[in-house]
Amino acid sequence: MKKILALVLALVMVLCAASALADGIKVGIINLDPAESGYREANVKDMTDTFTAENGYEATFVTAPTADKQLDAARGFIADGVKYILVSAADADGWDEVLQEAKDAGIGVFLFDRMVNADPSLYTAAVVSDMDKEGETAVAWLESLGLEEYKILHIKGQLGSAAQLGRSGALDKKCEAEANWTIVREGTGGDSWDPEEARKIAQAAIDANEDFNIIYAENDGMAQGAVAALDKAGITHGVDGKVIVMGFDCNKYALRELLAGNWNYDGQCSPFQAKLIDEMIKKLEAGEAIEGLNELNQIINNEVGFDAKTITQEDIDTYGLGE
Amino acid sequence: MIQKTNSRKKHDLSQLIIPLAALGILIVFNLIRGIAIGDLGFFSITTRINNDGNMVLSGNLISIIDDASALAIIAMGMTLVTAACGGQDISVGAVGAISGAVFVKVLDAFGLDNISVLSIVVGLLAAIGVTIIFTLFNGTLVAVFKIQPMIATLILFSCGRSIAYMITGSATPQLNDKLINAIGKTIPGIPIPTPIFLVVIMALILGLVFKLTNLRLYTQTVGINQGAARLNGINPTAIKLLSFVLLGVCVSLASMIQVCRLNQLSHKTLLDAIEMDAILAVAIGGNSLGGGKFRLAGSILGSYIILMLTNTLNDMSVKPESIKAYKAIVIIIIVIAGSPAVKEKISAFWKKVHNSSRRAVAGR
Numbered sequence: 001m002k003k004i005l006a007l008v009l010a011l012v013m014v015l016c017a018a019s020a021l022a023d024g025i026k027v028g029i030i031n032l033d034p035a036e037s038g039y040r041e042a043n044v045k046d047m048t049d050t051f052t053a054e055n056g057y058e059a060t061f062v063t064a065p066t067a068d069k070q071l072d073a074a075r076g077f078i079a080d081g082v083k084y085i086l087v088s089a090a091d092a093d094g095w096d097e098v099l100q101e102a103k104d105a106g107i108g109v110f111l112f113d114r115m116v117n118a119d120p121s122l123y124t125a126a127v128v129s130d131m132d133k134e135g136e137t138a139v140a141w142l143e144s145l146g147l148e149e150y151k152i153l154h155i156k157g158q159l160g161s162a163a164q165l166g167r168s169g170a171l172d173k174k175c176e177a178e179a180n181w182t183i184v185r186e187g188t189g190g191d192s193w194d195p196e197e198a199r200k201i202a203q204a205a206i207d208a209n210e211d212f213n214i215i216y217a218e219n220d221g222m223a224q225g226a227v228a229a230l231d232k233a234g235i236t237h238g239v240d241g242k243v244i245v246m247g248f249d250c251n252k253y254a255l256r257e258l259l260a261g262n263w264n265y266d267g268q269c270s271p272f273q274a275k276l277i278d279e280m281i282k283k284l285e286a287g288e289a290i291e292g293l294n295e296l297n298q299i300i301n302n303e304v305g306f307d308a309k310t311i312t313q314e315d316i317d318t319y320g321l322g323e
Numbered sequence: 324m325i326q327k328t329n330s331r332k333k334h335d336l337s338q339l340i341i342p343l344a345a346l347g348i349l350i351v352f353n354l355i356r357g358i359a360i361g362d363l364g365f366f367s368i369t370t371r372i373n374n375d376g377n378m379v380l381s382g383n384l385i386s387i388i389d390d391a392s393a394l395a396i397i398a399m400g401m402t403l404v405t406a407a408c409g410g411q412d413i414s415v416g417a418v419g420a421i422s423g424a425v426f427v428k429v430l431d432a433f434g435l436d437n438i439s440v441l442s443i444v445v446g447l448l449a450a451i452g453v454t455i456i457f458t459l460f461n462g463t464l465v466a467v468f469k470i471q472p473m474i475a476t477l478i479l480f481s482c483g484r485s486i487a488y489m490i491t492g493s494a495t496p497q498l499n500d501k502l503i504n505a506i507g508k509t510i511p512g513i514p515i516p517t518p519i520f521l522v523v524i525m526a527l528i529l530g531l532v533f534k535l536t537n538l539r540l541y542t543q544t545v546g547i548n549q550g551a552a553r554l555n556g557i558n559p560t561a562i563k564l565l566s567f568v569l570l571g572v573c574v575s576l577a578s579m580i581q582v583c584r585l586n587q588l589s590h591k592t593l594l595d596a597i598e599m600d601a602i603l604a605v606a607i608g609g610n611s612l613g614g615g616k617f618r619l620a621g622s623i624l625g626s627y628i629i630l631m632l633t634n635t636l637n638d639m640s641v642k643p644e645s646i647k648a649y650k651a652i653v654i655i656i657i658v659i660a661g662s663p664a665v666k667e668k669i670s671a672f673w674k675k676v677h678n679s680s681r682r683a684v685a686g687r
Contacts, residue, residue, distance in 0.1 A: 186642070188643035190596075207364075208365075224585065228584060233371050234372045
């Protein structure tokens, strides 16, 4: 028994010495479960790839799917005396107290991907996506094609979700404003953004002999579902086809369809926030101030859209999610 | 003896009256709608040349029957489990995702660029094997441990898709292949979608098994009164487990159809929420959800009704925000029309009319 105790003590001492030697910037990163989606998996990987010892960090990672576990992890990090805490919150509410504790302890907090309902003074900065902008970028791309008529089959995502509202908003606005932009039909893939529902919507439009030349699907899976209906009915699509296919999320398989010319556009919803946070921390460490924050202490993550005519294999490797 | 079989026949057919009536009403509704808008296109069937260069049939009616394929096959299995166990398996969607994952994993092992009949057959057999293990897990909880089916299957309902994720990882494999299209869409030279044939084959196999053996009687007996079944030498546990095995085969087949139809496997959305539609199809088909007597044809009809409803609402371009509400209204009407209370009232009413007319004749 004594031997074991001695061994454990020795191990602890070695570890302490090692951590003292490591001398990196101590950060604690709280994320969500990577199995949740391709987006989250890429996001977790981005964080682990960026906050490495070689990059000058001593990072501890926690992935927890629920708010209470995340809050426990945050308290643990505060007790450990980390210098920065990075959080993608499972729940927007309930963070005030912990953020205040962190602030009192002089710990900088960065929010990424998801906002919390707390006073902006309680966190250093937040790196988030602008869903409205994703829709606007896609609609601007569509407009740049200069078609005579825009007859759109609009397949919405989970109704009421931030991504759906942003991606639908820009298109709805455009269709109201322009006479030659019409939504021929609209439907939803439901809460799971179901490709099968999208396929049925496209199939019903084809069976009714609706004339459409654009499929605006609010994620890649639903675009794929709609394309399956086109293929079955013998309607060509893509770069040289009759129907323009648009998707969102930039999964690798979708970008490959773009590269093959089967689809036309894919809008990014970037899970890559690590680099921006890394730069901000380096600035703070160097005693500089962070610039470019809006009134909510946010930095909007730059997101792009890919065009089938200009996409390269390199883009797929860099920006593609999943396998 | 003759009288007995006649009365049984009569009862059997009465079970199909409600689904047939519902189907009839939906067809009449679409006819009236077509006449009102001056376009009967809903019923037209045309031919098209698909992107592989083959002639295919196209039109709402074809789409309805085609789209209902996966649901109809799962509904058949669900009917058997319902009849034998007096409860439903709510994990069919999640187990279907596992089955799809195994199927694609095997295809991947052979090489996704080089899909052959052999790899598909091996993939399907492997998928069926694995799926049966999972449905037997459910079956054991239900038949041996006597847990309520809904609670027993809740376990795989909640973790099945995670298991599918463990099998495929983050990948969303794409299957763009002629053979895959032949299963999910059409075989070159045959204009009718393949899934329709798969439903017919499955229905024929199950129909023959239940016609040629005593399995129908055994299943119904176990569903109605386990004790009586045991006293008559029927093993209720074995019959219940068998129903889960058959459900497993159905789920695997349906899962393969959907994977081939969409040319992709997504563990999150494959056969999403199909369990609810399958249970609904069983109920609309006039089967008692409490077990006992069953008709597979009723459940197949139920599936076609559900898809016809979906298709009609899509065809009417109902706003996506309100489509579920419309669906719910129609379904509640069908279910109430088929409920025992309403049936009793109607038969009592008939008897009254019948008797009073007879009395009137006698009085004269």
